[in-house]
Amino acid sequence: MRGNQVPAHTPVAPRSERIPMLPYETKAQEIFGEVCVNKGLVQQAGFGTRSIPAFVSEWIVTRNAPSGVLDDAAQERIRTFLNKHLPTRDQKEQLKAQLQNGETLTILDHFSVEIDLKKDDAYLRIPCLDEHKAGIERHLTESYPLLLGAGVWGVGKLRYARPDTTERKDGHIRMSEFRPMQNARLDLDLYCEYRAHFSLDEWRDLLIASMGYNPAAYSTAQQMHLLTRLVPLVQERVNMIELAPKGTGKSFVFLNLSRYARLVSGGKVSAAVLFYNNAKNQPGLLSHYDLVIFDEAQSLSFDNPGEVIGVLKDYLESGSFARGGKQKIETSAGLMLLANIPLDEYRQPRHKKLFNELPSFLSETAFIDRIHAILPGWELPRIEEGLIGRGIGFKADYFGDVLHHLRNRAGYEQIFQRYNSISGTSDRRDMIAISRLAAGFCKLLFPHGEVSRGDFTAYCIKPAVELRQRVRDQLSLLDPEYAEVQIGWE
Structure with missing residues (x-):
């Protein structure tokens, strides 16, 4: 075993004495040990009105119920901890x-x-x-x-x-x-090595459970949509927009999973907050986080929009920005926009032009072209009780650290180059988008790098192409300079 990662075979308590664990849960318990947690325990612990992310609540529960049993003594320890150290x-x-x-x-x-x-x-x-x-x-x-x-x-x-x-x-x-708050020393090699013990379906279920969802409640296609939300966390400089009606849990994973992501909810955003505060000589959000998320993007506006959007377009293209004569800053942060859109009676977008009811800068083709993916959140169900995970999954702080450290792990782009079969486009922005998205899916589903051409095409290239195709479709609808393109793969 490398480093001081927790040993395998450390027991994690089952979800319930009455409900047998599923195969992926049994393997996770046996192989990953105490970096897994019973998500149901956190639901049962009762944090009242305290607004805290999942990685904090899991941290509290696992330290006060180390045996994985939420008995009266553990409940009392949690209440005492909350009253003493996490006041309202x-x-x-x-x-x-x-x-x-x-x-x-x-x-x-x-x-x-x-x-x-x-x-x-x-x-x-x-x-x-x-x-x-x-x-x-x-x-x-x-x-x-x-x-x-x-x-x-x-x-x-x-x-x-x-x-x-x-x-x-x-x-x-x-x-x-x-x-x-930080996870014990992370052994990323061990995490990747242990992936080989799971089938693809088992591993995908484990990832979905680790995000806080119930994998049994989602189809394979819907699970892939959920995993798409993680791609900007695991792959550098991925820019994405998710469009969906209210209540589909667009911000759920970002609020609860990673301390390396920052969610900004609606309202006005200034260049000082996003890029660099010249008055305070202080870098902004893009310099501090792996991913900056604009929630409620349909109500998003900017102080001095001309400056912010201009600098933002440069950043989305180059990964660097300069503001107010300051030295150019390079960073690898991605950008995620979450926006509500209206649907028709068939739960499809009411408008062919998806950005019809969004801020004007989201109808500017020069901006849209720099977005790598449009995630069809309208294909996901509204969040209800049965969709929330209550089984075994990775602890949120551990999983968030895994995603953060996978960003810099090399080799996945080379797998894309080896299996690249893209047809229908030679546009540089298309190819950059597809390669980054495919590498992100590979890091999530095949972190050990062992993947056949067929699986890589089906689970990495195909979803990456579909995500980018929606961008190209919107560009051709909005501007005749963008010809219709049908991106394919062999």
Whole structure:
């Protein structure tokens, strides 16, 4: 065994004494051990109104129910942990009073730091306390740069610093220690090696369960649509838009799976937030995350849209941007847009021009052409109770780390070149889109690199072509300069 990855054959409790595990669950339990979790336990644990992502709730459950059994003692430990370390907002005044009385608190929260150059200071944001100008030891931002800007989930030790009249400092909360939530050391080679123990159907079911869905409730085609949502997380610089009616769970996986993805919900977005804040000398979201997701994209707008869209188009093409005379910044982040569209009585898009009711920049062909894929979310059912996963799957923090580290793993593009059978187009943007998408599907389904020509064509090239074909179809509808193209494969 490489590194200090958890050993195989570490037991994970079954879903229920009355419900036998499915073949993929049994294998996952036996082969991957404690990096798997019973998703049903998290549903049963009862986190109340606390709005926390799945990787946080799973982290709490597995540490307080290490045997995989959610008995009365485990429930009590979870309640105690929540009350002590994950307070609700209505407890904030009580917590502030404890700090004022000299107590030190250890809080699990989504901390973030903003730099104020004018005052040569850094301000810590603590959401559960509604605190926006707490202090933080400088070495913590140097050690954990993810704190800067959008922030990161972790455990922080907080104390109260009383007012200092000699130095004209107000009283304030201060973070003295911080430990980000992170998975134990990841052995990616072992993850890829263990893939060989599963059939393709078993592996796909395991991935779907790890996303938080019930694989038995979805057809193979629908499962492939769900996995498509992961492609921008596992493959660098993939730009995608998913169109669907409300309630199909477009944002579910991004909210719950990866700490390397940042979801921005509707409203106005500025160039400073997205690219670079010149006033604060601080990189924006595209520099901090693997994927930036615009939810509710039908209501998306930009401050100074001419500047933002211009810089964004350059970035989608080149992977770099410059703003306000600053040095050009290169990053590998992808862009995902999630938008609601109306359907007809047959659950098909009401308009042939899919972007008809979306912001005007999404009808600009120069922008659309830089999008690699249109995911037909209208072919997925509305999320209901039976679609939520309650079986064995990878822990969300572990799976999110796997996706993050697979982004830089080499060899999958070479598999595409070996099996490339694309016909009907020689357009550079088409080929870049298809190759990146196909490599992403390969990383998800065949991370060990062992795949036949037939399987690679069926499960990597075919879905990649279909995703790009929808883009080309929209381009030809919107602009006569784009000829109709029928992309195929042999």
